Amino acid sequence: MTAHDETPDGLRRGDWGAWVEERPGRPAADRRRRRAGRSRRDGGDPQPRPDLGADGPVPGSAAADGPPGDPAAVARAVCLRLLTMAPRTRAQLAEALRRRGIPDAAADSVLSRFSDVGLIDxxxxxxxxxxxxxxxxxxxxxxxxxxxxxxxxxxxxxxxxxxxxDPDEEIETARRLVERRLPGTRGLATPARVRRLAGMLARKGYSSGLAYRVVREALEAEDHPAEDLPDTFD
CATH class of the missing domain: 1.10.10 (Arc Repressor Mutant, subunit A)
Structure with missing residues (x-):
């Protein structure tokens, strides 16, 4: 062994040939595993996973039914993936396919087939x-x-x-919403309470007439005199 090949005490050859400090308690096998892991992360994996994009097909998916780049196969894979995550409307799926650059004819064919079998409803x-x-x-x-x-x-x-x-169910839901929010408004003046509660219902899609009626009922139940309540919440 030449002087060049001798290993200095407490040092070892690093990954790039430089001498690095030997850390006690870390066997060579552990070092080899760590180097192998870094090699895989750096692109040394002998079987790298393909980059298929966010909506791309995966091995074993419907995309495997057609040749590489087959628009219909890609469209099927995209739709199946999205429908597995959550229900979607036909328009939502059509927009996803459009963003993927799927031709209209292929997209329409796949969407119609999915509708026929009940996957889109x-x-x-x-x-x-x-x-x-x-x-x-x-x-x-x-x-x-x-x-x-x-x-x-x-x-x-x-x-x-x-x-x-059911309209009656809609009214009962509005009443429950007001009942839950009512305690949090008790430090406010009555007109402000009416505006806040009725505004909350309006934002949820209730008509102004229904919103005001439900809020008025709730405040009257708290012994607010009817004459003290505003005629509207505008």
């Missing part, structure tokens, strides 16, 4: 949306209809979905 989506958002957020018809339109649901389907909401 805007009527069911709208009905579930109304039920969930009314129960969970207390939204009224006007707000629910706006949300469905924003998701590309056709107007006739929107009307049918929101018309299923």
């Amino acid at each position: 805007d009527e069911a989506f709208a009905a579930a949306w109304v039920s969930s958002r009314h129960a969970g957020r207390g939204l009224a018809r006007r707000a629910l209809a706006a949300e469905l339109r924003n998701r590309g649901v056709e107007e006739e389907v929107v009307r049918e979905a929101v018309d299923r909401l």
